[in-house]
Amino acid sequence: MGLRLLVAEGNVESHRERVRALTGRTPSQGYADVLRKLAPDATVDIVFPADPGANIPGAGLESYDGIAITGSALNVYKPDDACTSQIEFARAVFAAKVPFFGSCWGLQVATVAAGGSVRANPKGREVGIARAIRLTEAGRGHGLHDGRPETFDAPCVHMDEVETLAEGMVVTATNAVSDVQAAEITYDGGTFWGVQYHPEYDLTDIAGVLDRYRPILLGEGYLHDEGLLDRMIADYRTLAADPSRRDIAWPWGLDRMITDEAERLAEIRNWIELRVRPVAAERVRGA
Known part of the structure; x- marks a missing residue:
């Protein structure tokens, strides 16, 4: 039996449609495409917890083998219905004990859901490429970063950062702009792996x-x-069509961590292979 995965879109409709106009897909569609690529046996559903009357599965969350939250243009410290509904959604995922992953906004929402806090980064915005992300001592042996060198670059776009760690939160990567570039959170019986950058x-x-x-x-x-x-x-769009173009990658300081898909997707692949599949197999054995 194949995996059953759920992607939670972090954006309200107006923003995700703006992204679609520029890239041809919404963030959740892009995330779902990545999950299908990494897990060809998976069925991937999409949910919109930021929308009024969203199609949130509720008690059905336990039926999924893994749940991921995308990035978002929202600020979790500016509470409105679109934010609070996603915080509650994250708490429900923790309680369901389903393997949980998030990029950027996903990390921030999971942090707040577990009792931590998020702020506007006093060092400013990090956009395009997050440079010199460094694994912490805890991160060097953590499955989230299997295959990563000790220092690497990754796609990113964010103004906000984790301010106060939630209880049970372990920081696995950092850099000069954001103290928390990746982390594991354990809360209410569930485990979250997340990154501040965007490997997807x-x-x-x-x-x-x-x-x-x-x-x-x-x-x-x-x-x-x-x-x-x-x-x-x-140049980025040309490089997307032909990642072998060193004459384009080198002047912009882009290395294999960005241009090679397998390198770039490391954390999401590790989550699927080291968290989602083992937990799904255990559930089958226990059924």
Whole structure:
């Protein structure tokens, strides 16, 4: 029997449609595509907990072998219905004891659900590529990062960061911008593996982020030349079609951690192989 996986879209409808216009897919559709690629035997459903009247499975969460939460443009410290419903959803996933994963917003929501806090990062925004992510002592031997070198880069886009750790939270990766770049959280009988970066993003997604954040990148001084930004976006899209183009990757400081899909997807693959499949097999044996 194949895996049954659930992706929770972190965005409200207006934002996910804006992402679709730039990349051809919503964040949850992109995440579902990655899960199907890494687990071809999986059936992947999508749920929208930020939407009023969302199709949240409720007690049916236990029927899934793994649940993942995408990134989001929301801020968890600005509580509204779209945020609070996702915090409650995360608590329900913990209580269901289903293997749980999240990128960026997913890590933040899981942290708050387990009793920690999140803030706007006083060091500013991290966008495009998170540089020099470093495994902590706990992270070096952690299955979440199997196959990763001790220091690596990863796709990212976030302004917020974990401020206060939840009880039972272990930080597994960090960098100069965010103290918590990856972590494990145990809460209410459940276990979450999550990252502040976006391993699920390919180069098309990163180009979409740069395009979407164009006014911010220019306004906040990341770049002062819109033509240079246009060239960066175009190069990322070209590299997406042909990742072997060293002549494009090298000038922008992109290495195999970004251009090689197998390298980039390490944490999600590890979650499926080391958390989802073993727990699913144990459930079958115990049935």
